[in-house]
Amino acid sequence: MAILEVDSLRKEYGGFTAVEGSSFAVERGEVFGVVGPNGAGKTTTLKMLAGLIEPTAGAAVVAGHTPGEPAMQRRLGFLPEESPLYEEMTANGYLEFFADLYDVPAEAARERIDRTLERLDLEHRDRRLGNMSKGMKRKVAIARALVNDPDVLIFDEPASGLDPLTTNYIIEFTRELSDEEKTILFSAHNLFHVESVCDRIVIMNDGRIVARGTVDEIRDAHGGTEYYVYATVDADGDPVAGEPIDDDRRDGDAATEYCHVVGDMAAVEAVRETVEGAGGRVTDIQTETPSLEEIFLEVASEPAGNGDGSASDGPAGRTGTDAAERTDDEAVTEDAAEAET
Numbered sequence: 001m002a003i004l005e006v007d008s009l010r011k012e013y014g015g016f017t018a019v020e021g022s023s024f025a026v027e028r029g030e031v032f033g034v035v036g037p038n039g040a041g042k043t044t045t046l047k048m049l050a051g052l053i054e055p056t057a058g059a060a061v062v063a064g065h066t067p068g069e070p071a072m073q074r075r076l077g078f079l080p081e082e083s084p085l086y087e088e089m090t091a092n093g094y095l096e097f098f099a100d101l102y103d104v105p106a107e108a109a110r111e112r113i114d115r116t117l118e119r120l121d122l123e124h125r126d127r128r129l130g131n132m133s134k135g136m137k138r139k140v141a142i143a144r145a146l147v148n149d150p151d152v153l154i155f156d157e158p159a160s161g162l163d164p165l166t167t168n169y170i171i172e173f174t175r176e177l178s179d180e181e182k183t184i185l186f187s188a189h190n191l192f193h194v195e196s197v198c199d200r201i202v203i204m205n206d207g208r209i210v211a212r213g214t215v216d217e218i219r220d221a222h223g224g225t226e227y228y229v230y231a232t233v234d235a236d237g238d239p240v241a242g243e244p245i246d247d248d249r250r251d252g253d254a255a256t257e258y259c260h261v262v263g264d265m266a267a268v269e270a271v272r273e274t275v276e277g278a279g280g281r282v283t284d285i286q287t288e289t290p291s292l293e294e295i296f297l298e299v300a301s302e303p304a305g306n307g308d309g310s311a312s313d314g315p316a317g318r319t320g321t322d323a324a325e326r327t328d329d330e331a332v333t334e335d336a337a338e339a340e341t
C-alpha cells in the first residue's frame with residue numbers, strides 16, 4: 001500500500017511554473033528516486049511533500065496526512081539540500097534539542113541519537129558543529145532527520161559534495177533504513193548512487209515527470225540492451241537483410257566482416273543461422289547496455305510534454321482522474337504513456 005501519494009501537483013512562482021502535473025505513489029519501504037537536471041523541479045516537489053511550501057494545485061498524502069499537518073510532521077524526516085546547523089552547539093546538544101522539539105522522551109532520544117551516530121560512524125559528538133567537517137555536519141543533519149523516528153524520509157542531495165567514504169556510509173545507511181521499512185524519497189545528481197540505492201525513480205525535466213519505473217524498466221523503454229553480432233562472410237557479401245554499420249566494417253583478406261546490431265537473443269540466433277547458412281560464421285557477439293547517465297541525457301534533452309511544450313500539454317496536462325488511474329507498475333517514458341491513452 002502506498003505510504004506517499006502525489007496527485008497532479010503543481011507549483012507556480014508568480015507566472016513561472018516550477019512543477020506541473022506531478023503524480024506518483026511510493027510504497028512503504030521503498031527508496032524512490034527523484035532525478036533531473038538543475039531546475040527540473042525536484043527540490044520544489046520535495047518541499048511541497050515536506051509541507052514547507054504550499055502547492056498551487058494538486059494534492060499529496062504522506063503517511064495518511066496532508067503535508068504541513070502537525071501529525072504528518074511527526075512521521076516525516078526531512079534532510080534539505082542545504083542544512084545550516086547551529087554552529088555553537090555540539091552534535092549531541094543539537095540533536096537533543098531537536099528531539100525535545102518533537103517531544104521525544106529524554107531516554108529514548110539519547111538511545112536513538114547514540115545509535116544513529118554510531119551507525120553513521122560519527123566521532124567527536126561533543127565537538128562544536130562549527131568546527132566539524134562538511135561530511136560530519138551532513139551526518140548530523142541526517143541524524144536530525146531521524147530524531148523523531150519517522151516513517152517517511154525525504155533526502156534532498158544527501159551526499160552532495162562529500163568524499164567517497166562518507167558518501168558510501170550515507171548510501172549504505174539509506175539502504176539499511178529501507179530494510180527497516182522506512183520509506184525514502186531520494187534526490188541526487190549522482191546517477192550511480194541513484195541506480196545503486198533506488199527501487200524506482202521518476203526523471204523530471206522542466207517541472208514535469210518525463211520517465212518513471214525501475215532503472216531496468218526505463219532502460220528497456222529506451223532501447224535496452226543491444227547486441228553487436230560480428231560475422232565474417234566471403235566475397236559474395238552479407239546474407240543478412242539490412243545494412244551493416246559502416247564504421248564497424250572490417251576488411252579481411254578473404255572475407256569481409258560485418259556488424260549487425262539487434263535487440264534480443266532471438267535476433268542474434270537468426271543472424272547466426274543466416275550467416276552460417278551462407279557459409280560464413282559469427283566471429284564475435286558483444287552487448288551494450290545504456291547507463292542511467294546515458295538514458296538521463298537522452299530523456300532530459302527531449303522537450304517536456306508531447307507537443308508545443310505548453311503547460312497544458314503532455315503529462316502535466318493530465319486530469320486528476322487520469323493521474324489517479326495511473327498504476328505505478330507502468331514503467332515507461334511519459335511520452336509512451338501519452339501514446340497509450
Ligand SMILES: Nc1ncnc2c1ncn2[C@@H]1O[C@H](COP(=O)(O)OP(=O)(O)OP(=O)(O)O)[C@@H](O)[C@H]1O
Pocket residue numbers: 013016017018036037038039040041042043044045
Ligand atoms: N522561491 C522561488 N521563486 C521563484 N522561482 C523559484 C523558487 N524556487 C525555485 N524556483 C525555480 O523553480 C525551478 C525549479 O527549481 P528547483 O529548485 O525545484 O529545481 P531542482 O530540480 O531542485 O534543481 P537543482 O538540481 O539545481 O537543485 C527553477 O527554475 C527555480 O529557479
